[in-house]
Amino acid sequence: MSTEKTEREAIFSPKNIKLLTGPLNMSNPITVQILGICSALAVTVKMKPAIVMALALMVVTAFSNLVISFLRNGIPPRIRIIVQLVVVATLVILVDQLLKAFVFDVSKQLSVYVGLIITNCIIMGRLEAFAMANKPWPAFLDGIGNGMGYGLILIIVAFFRELLGSGTLLGFQVIPQSLYNAGYVNNGMMILPPMALITIGVIIWVQRYYNRSLIEK
Amino acid sequence: MKALRKFLDKQKPHFQPGGKFEKLQSTFEGFESFLFVSNTVTHSGAHIRDAIDMKRTMIFVVIGVIPTLLFGMWNVGYQHFLSFGQHPDILTNFLYGLGKVLPIIIVSYGVGLGIEFLFAQIRHHEINEGYLVTGILIPLIVPPEIPLWELAIAVAFAVIFGKEVFGGTGMNVFNPALTARAFLFFAYPGNMSGEKVWIADKLDSFSGATPLGQALVGNFHNFPTPHEMFFGFIPGSVGETSTFLILIGALFLLITGIASWRIMLSVFAGGLVMGLLFNLWGANQYMELPAWEHMIMGGFAFGAVFMATDPVTSAQTAKGKYYYGFLIGMMAILIRVFNPAYPEGMMLAILLMNVFAPLIDHIVVKSNIKKRLKRAKLMLAE
Known part of the structure; x- marks a missing residue:
């Protein structure tokens, strides 16, 4: 271990790549760590808000991980949660203002959930579990990776909910009018939050089916 | 053949x-x-052998x-x-x-x-x-x-x-x-x-x-x-x-x-009690509807007889079945009269009580244990 520390690690060493790709599947924040479920249910009715939410969360996790990792040796352990919250809250306010400035309508749709990123378990979880014990660059990558893992699930859920619930994708009509004329009706339950939970359940089911090692004993 | x-x-x-x-x-x-x-039957052990499968x-x-x-x-x-x-x-x-x-x-x-x-x-x-x-x-x-x-x-x-x-x-x-x-x-x-x-x-x-x-x-x-x-x-x-x-x-x-007569009986009892309560209240014409008429409207009877008595999803204990059925009956009438989005409350009442059935059983079993422990202690004290 001691020799490893002195060596300069490549920026995209296999270990660092794993920080990026791991959360997409084997350590996915939503389906494996079961964090951040609340916002995943709330913002996935349509794809556009889901994508914006995923980006917002990715920015916040990445940079809060980075900042906390820089400060990690200077933070007194007893007040670390408060320090973490200050950093996260600052970033969330920045993101919120940016969203309001550039994509106001989406910001309106996301409503309180942007502000609630502060309390998103993924962020606190990653800060506690990773950033407090790792160097800034891996911490930053870990933040990006977890943000992507969160975003991936959000986008999958939103894809099915928007397609089946509204017949659109990113606001464009996908299901042809002729199908509606033939008697097709949008599934009203897809718009309700319970269906988001069930969709996430199905994703977890499929994922566990292919990765048997994830099945809890 | x-x-x-x-x-x-x-x-x-x-x-x-x-x-x-x-x-x-x-x-x-x-x-x-x-x-x-099927001709595979139990061969050993203390099982009751009955044609009912x-x-x-x-x-x-x-x-x-x-x-x-x-x-x-x-x-x-x-x-x-x-x-x-x-x-x-x-x-x-x-x-x-x-x-x-x-x-x-x-x-x-x-x-x-x-x-x-x-x-x-x-x-x-x-x-x-x-x-x-x-x-x-x-x-x-x-x-x-x-x-x-x-x-x-x-x-x-x-x-x-x-x-x-x-x-x-x-x-x-x-x-x-x-x-x-x-x-x-x-x-x-x-x-x-x-x-x-x-x-x-x-x-x-x-x-x-x-x-x-x-x-x-x-x-x-x-x-x-x-x-x-x-x-x-x-x-x-x-x-x-x-x-x-x-x-x-x-x-x-x-x-x-x-089917369990306890559940059927208590569903109807619950519905009647709720209906009578509404009759006493009588804030609008729906509440004044005779309580027994609720029993013959919509899916109340069907739910009570064929849905609530489902042996898998209902309460298992004898006492629990009374609570379970009674609450279904009350809830169904409550939803009917009060919630304009759901004209028929039977479906939602049964599904809701399905969730609570294990909890009802748990409480019944626990209270029984408590009661018997108390009795045992009394006997010990004597």
Whole structure:
């Protein structure tokens, strides 16, 4: 271990790549760590808000991980949660203002959930579990990776909910009018939050089916 | 019969482990035990040996709903022709209804059993008889005009998410038939509620509102007589209208000992008590509706007899069954009268109490333990 520390690690060493790709599947924040479920249910009715939410969360996790990792040796352990919250809250306010400035309508749709990123378990979880014990660059990558893992699930859920619930994708009509004329009706339950939970359940089911090692004993 | 037996015996080795079609073993066994009584019985241990098995339980419930099903078919035709002001003979009515209801039954069984077989195959377990009952209950609790593709999706949803994810027959938390109905209700409200859906192909100018729908908007002129509601000459879901025939089915289930009289009794008691409370309150015309009329409107009787008594999803303890049923009855009337979005509260009341059934059992068992401990301590003290 001691020799490893002195060596300069490549920026995209296999270990660092794993920080990026791991959360997409084997350590996915939503389906494996079961964090951040609340916002995943709330913002996935349509794809556009889901994508914006995923980006917002990715920015916040990445940079809060980075900042906390820089400060990690200077933070007194007893007040670390408060320090973490200050950093996260600052970033969330920045993101919120940016969203309001550039994509106001989406910001309106996301409503309180942007502000609630502060309390998103993924962020606190990653800060506690990773950033407090790792160097800034891996911490930053870990933040990006977890943000992507969160975003991936959000986008999958939103894809099915928007397609089946509204017949659109990113606001464009996908299901042809002729199908509606033939008697097709949008599934009203897809718009309700319970269906988001069930969709996430199905994703977890499929994922566990292919990765048997994830099945809890 | 013998030839069939011989044929099956000849095919059997192919489906045993190591055979050509070993993957299809559970499908083969499903067909075999459907055609012949299974001859694998308990050989040892202190078991009560009785002819009553799951297959017989299920078949009895199916027999119990046959009267309401037949009447429901006739009523579908009767309501249809009534909306045009016609009164054809019984057979015409029945055949019209048969044409509407039979496809629903076929889709319900086809999709449901298909998924059951698939899961049995993938999970290498035997096919259970559980779907036999669910498959006949679903057509009885949907409107006659339900689009078949929507029904197919709802059945698939109910079997997969209401039953199979929990581990199949006997493990489910929610009544699968009601899960299918709840799915339809929330996913496709346009085809599950309102005035248009309860009469097949009705004349547009004819109001097709059910008594519940009328009561909810306070429209009490032209209200069906108790006689009409009791015998079921009203629009509604296929099998729920005739309280009289449902009670005959209930009698059959009680005599054969399949369904719990405790649950049935307490559901009706709960509904009556809630109705009487509303009568005392009497804030609007709906609340003043005689409490006993609630029992013969909508799906109350059907839910009490065939849905609440589902042995898997109801409370298991004798005392718990009283609480469970009573709360269903109260909740159903409460939702009916108070919530304008849900004209019929029975479905939601039963599903809600399905969730609480294990908790009720837990409390009953715990309180019993406590009581007995107290008694034991008293005896020790003496």
